[in-house]
Amino acid sequence: MKEEVRRKHIRLHMEGALTARDKVGVQDFVLLDAYTSESAFLENLRKRFRENLIYTYIGTLLVSVNPYQELGIYTASQMELYQGVNFFELPPHVYAIADNAYRMMCSELNNHFILISGESGAGKTEASKKILQYFAVTCPMTESLQIARDRLLFSIPVLEAFGNAKTLRNDNSSRFGKYMDIQFDFQGVPVGGHIISYLIEKSRVVYQNHGERNFHIFYQLLAGGEAERLASLGLERDPQLYKYLSQGHCARESPISDKDDWEAVCGAFSVIGFTEADLENLFGIIASVLHLGNVCFKGDRQGCASVPDTHEIKWIAKLLGVCPAALLEALTHRKIEAKTEEVICPLTVELSVYARDAMAKAVYGRTFTWLDFTQKTVIGLLDIYGFEVFDKNGFEQFCINYCNEKLQQLLIERTLKAEQAEYESEGIEWEPVQYFNNKIICDLVEERHRGIISILVRTVTRHRLRVCHGQDEECIRPGPATDLSFLEKLEEKVGKHAHFRTRKLAGPKGRKRIGWLEFCLLHYAGEVTYCTKGFLEKNNDLLYRHLKEVLCRSKNSILRECFLVAELENRRRPPTVGTQFKNSLSSLLEILISKEPSYIRCIKPNERKEPSKFDDFLISHQIKYLGLMEHLRVRRAGFAYRRKYEHFLQRYKSLCPDTWPHWHGPPGEGVERLIKYIGYQPQDYKLGKTKIFIRFPRTLFATEDAFEFSKHQLGVKNPGHVQRLSRKKGIREEETSSHQVRSPLAWSPGSEGDQEEKVGGTDHTELGFVKGFINRDKPLCPDNEEFVLLVRKNYILNLRYHVPKNVLDKSWLRPPGILEHASNLLRRMCTRNLVRKYCRGISAERKAMMQQKVVTSEIFRGRKEGYAESLNQPFARSRLDESKINPKVLQLLGSEKIQYGVPVIKYDRKGFKARPRQLLLTLRSAYLVELSKIKQKMEYSALRGVSTSSLSDGILVIHVWPADKQQKGDIILQCEHIFEVATKLAMLIKKEHAVRVVQGRFYISPGREGTIVFETGEEDQVYKDKNGQLRVVSAGKKT
Secondary structure, eight states: OHHHHHHHHHHHHHHSOOGGGTTTOOSBGGGOTTTTOHHHHHHHHHHHHHTTOOEEEETTEEEEEOOSSOOSOOSHHHHHHHTTOOTTTSOOOHHHHHHHHHHHHHHHOOOEEEEEEESTTSSHHHHHHHHHHHHHHHSOOOHHHHHHHHHHHHHHHHHHHHHEEOOSSOTTEEOSEEEEEEEEOTTSOEEEEEEEEEOOOGGGGTOOOTTOOSBHHHHHHHHHSOHHHHHHHTOOSOGGGOHHHHTTSOSSOTTOOHHHHHHHHHHHHHHHTOOHHHHHHHHHHHHHHHHHHTOOOEEOTTOBEEOSOOHHHHHHHHHHTOOHHHHHHHHHEEEEEOSSOEEEEEOBHHHHHHHHHHHHHHHHHHHHHHTOOOOOOSEEEEEOOOOOOOSSBOHHHHHHHHHHHHHHHHHHHHHHHHHHHHHHHHTOOOOOOOOOOTHHHHHHHHOTTTSHHHHHHHHIIIIIEEOOSSSOGGGOEEOSOOHHHHHHHHHHHHTTOTTEEETTTSOHHHHTTSOTTEEEEEETTEEEEEEOTTHHHHHHOOOOHHHHHHHHTOSOHHHHHHSOGGGGGOOSOOOOHHHHHHHHHHHHHHHHHTSEEEEEEEEOOOTTOOTTOOOHHHHHHHHHHTTHHHHHHHHHSSOSEEEEHHHHHHHHGGGSTTTSSOOOSOHHHHHHHHHHHHTOOGGGEEEOSSEEEEOOHHHHHHHHHHHHHHHHHHHHHOHHHHHHHHHHHTOOOOOOOOSOOOOTTOOOOOOHHHHHHHHHHHHHHHHHHHHHHHTTTSOSOTTTHHHHHHHHHHHHHHHTTSOOSSTTOOOOOOOOGGGHHHHHHHHHHHHHHHHHHHHHTOOHHHHHHHHHHHHHHHHHTTTSTTHHHHTTSOOOSOSSOGGGSOHHHHHHHTTOOOOEEEEEEEEOTTTTOEEEEEEEEOSSEEEEEETTEEEEEEEGGGEEEEEEESSSOOEEEEEEOTTOTTSOSOEEEEOSOHHHHHHHHHHHHTOTTOEEEEOSEEEEOSSSOEEEEEEEESSOEEEEOTTSOEEEEEESOOO
């Protein structure tokens, strides 16, 4: 009877309480009931993040959310706790992944790898560091091995300095893939390791987007290098002096301490074992890259390039140990080898700039590869950039996302293969899994002869680069092909592919989202649009033979290792960047396929790196791009949970009297007896050869809750037995004390004398404060000292809650009379601090815009209506996105970079007919554009000035010189952003009083003369009146 009651209690408990998991969620997403729901996935992640539980499993895959704060979960005691423990016995942790990989390697004698991926700033590098630290602390160690361990650990800050940079998403973004191998002997003792770097983003050396920086090492050297070292390298401390460091307009960033980082890197160099000679050669190469960026070229009448100032050339030659004359010639000439002779041909300025940048990228890229710290392998650790989707995605994002497509393909294939193998080995029927096979996208990118990379290579080879007089690579030079022709070739070859779209191929709705020079790929994680501008140039990466010869003869020992003379004997064209990337990825995948996998997916919870902030939209985006839902569907297909009979029986045997306290038969039979006793239904489970498979998470949760209930009942009946078991197993349980701890400040009733003394003391204190209040205005004395000190303290404590938050906030807590002087001083200090903070927070771009506003004030203040209303409207960098400009126009502009663009209305000189145009401003000229045609070009040197009226209209007249026969006369424009356009024009024309503000009317000439009349009226109008004049009516009062 009692047994029947106990069984009912267990079953009732199984049907009930899952509420314990409501607060912190489940620690394995596989146990989610609504496993296909992204909102359920997100909610579970949110619950755990709020409780500082940053790790969650999907089977054996670890999802890690960056907490942006120290959580105290990486201590030596934590490492000890996870050492040698069954994977699912303890809460999810990066140490569990590391320990599981180590134990699998030791027990099964096979190689293993851990793949860490995620968005920039999600914590990939930190995760790899934690794994290395775990191996360093928990594995057996000798003195010689400790040295090897330290070298491996200290190589990370060196690689970060040379391979990481500030991007828009992350101040310390890895711009390369990092594969670390750690070798163990047969006893599990680490005996060496090595690091291989993959796919460094070389284009960053010569160009950075706005708001981004070059690689850290350049800024660290300038900020932290000794004065003597900088002098010997020919460098100044100011990074703004170097072209390669100043393009992003954020050379100095307050969150980044380049000086402190330099000290850390120097310390790492000494541990790794770099000699002084190595460092001298290495820093010489870094400095030479900066000098290269400052080499300027000038064209002569024939268009041939020369270097007017050879100061930088001399420094580069000295630092690299090459001949200055040979270097100068290689930068401005190319060598063509015919059958029997060599011909030296001059380069144009454009080609010389290309040669200079190619040399900088080659020198830096090969030096970075030289930094690989090489020994041997067995547990591999891959930290590689995750899927990248920006507002503008270029060649770099295309390569990175192709890499992630391949890794996703590997993950799904390996997960499916492992699942199928486990089912087959356990004798359970395999149920086919429906999933998105991204092989179709991988083929679209990489398929031989027909993939995007092959088309890009052929475009570069046949069009952009053409061969002159034979097969020598020096005969190759940029030709007529463009990024647009590459896009057209893509439309021709892969335009019918279901996962490829361009503006031309998309439907009416899709065209709005795709620019003229863009194509869209439907990746496994969603749609990404890529801009082809720069694809051909970045893919080319050709270093001319003439420059190679100079570098091969370098006296710098590092460069001699990087540029071998044997290269000059190879007459084949060098592979393009896309081909190199594809080959590197193939070799990486070969390494990974030969090893057993573990996976860590890192998630960034918010853009501002704030602790405890959970941005649903951003995290949903990452869940999608990391392929987590797809992985969960594959992992969850069939059965949610599986466990060996021994482990399942050991944990839950107390739920059945037949298996408690000991089961003496085969474990499988014990498990079968146990689950029948507690009421499992046939559809809930399957029994394999060595494991039980449970289909639904609720079945497991109910079993776990019943176990907790049973454990409590056993503890009540026999507490001594439970304590002995706990000690025997070494379980260290935290006790939550129910005792009330008495505060030392709490009052307890004592004798009457004590109470009388307390009352007397209170009266004395009150009288003292009354006396102090009466004498508050007198100088500090014993009568008012206590009162004044209390007033001061209270005011300061209250003031901290009323401190102004910004410069415009003029509020201030009113002080007592005795503290007015101190309050004024504090207010002044606070204001200065806010002003300093505001000034330091102004970006270079915003500062430039504010300077433009100053120019606007000098031109228009008190002269033109609407100026006061325009003050709070910030200027824009441009009013036209490049995707709105026809690519043929961009092609016609060539190397001229658009500084500003705006849509305008142009009024013809004949009849004043209105025509929509685009006004594009470059550093040298203004262009009027209609669709794909440049209708008019106006060089600033040929302009007399600009005129606008004193009313609130948007009319702007650009005046040309009468003697200029190339122009048809003054140009009449109307634009919405009149103050912005006039200011930018004035600053580019660089003439004193370039803009005139006129009243009433003015005349336009040369060419067909005319008159513009300005007046006020009820509504804005622009029309041709009966007298043939252009009449501009503005609604508002005349100035």
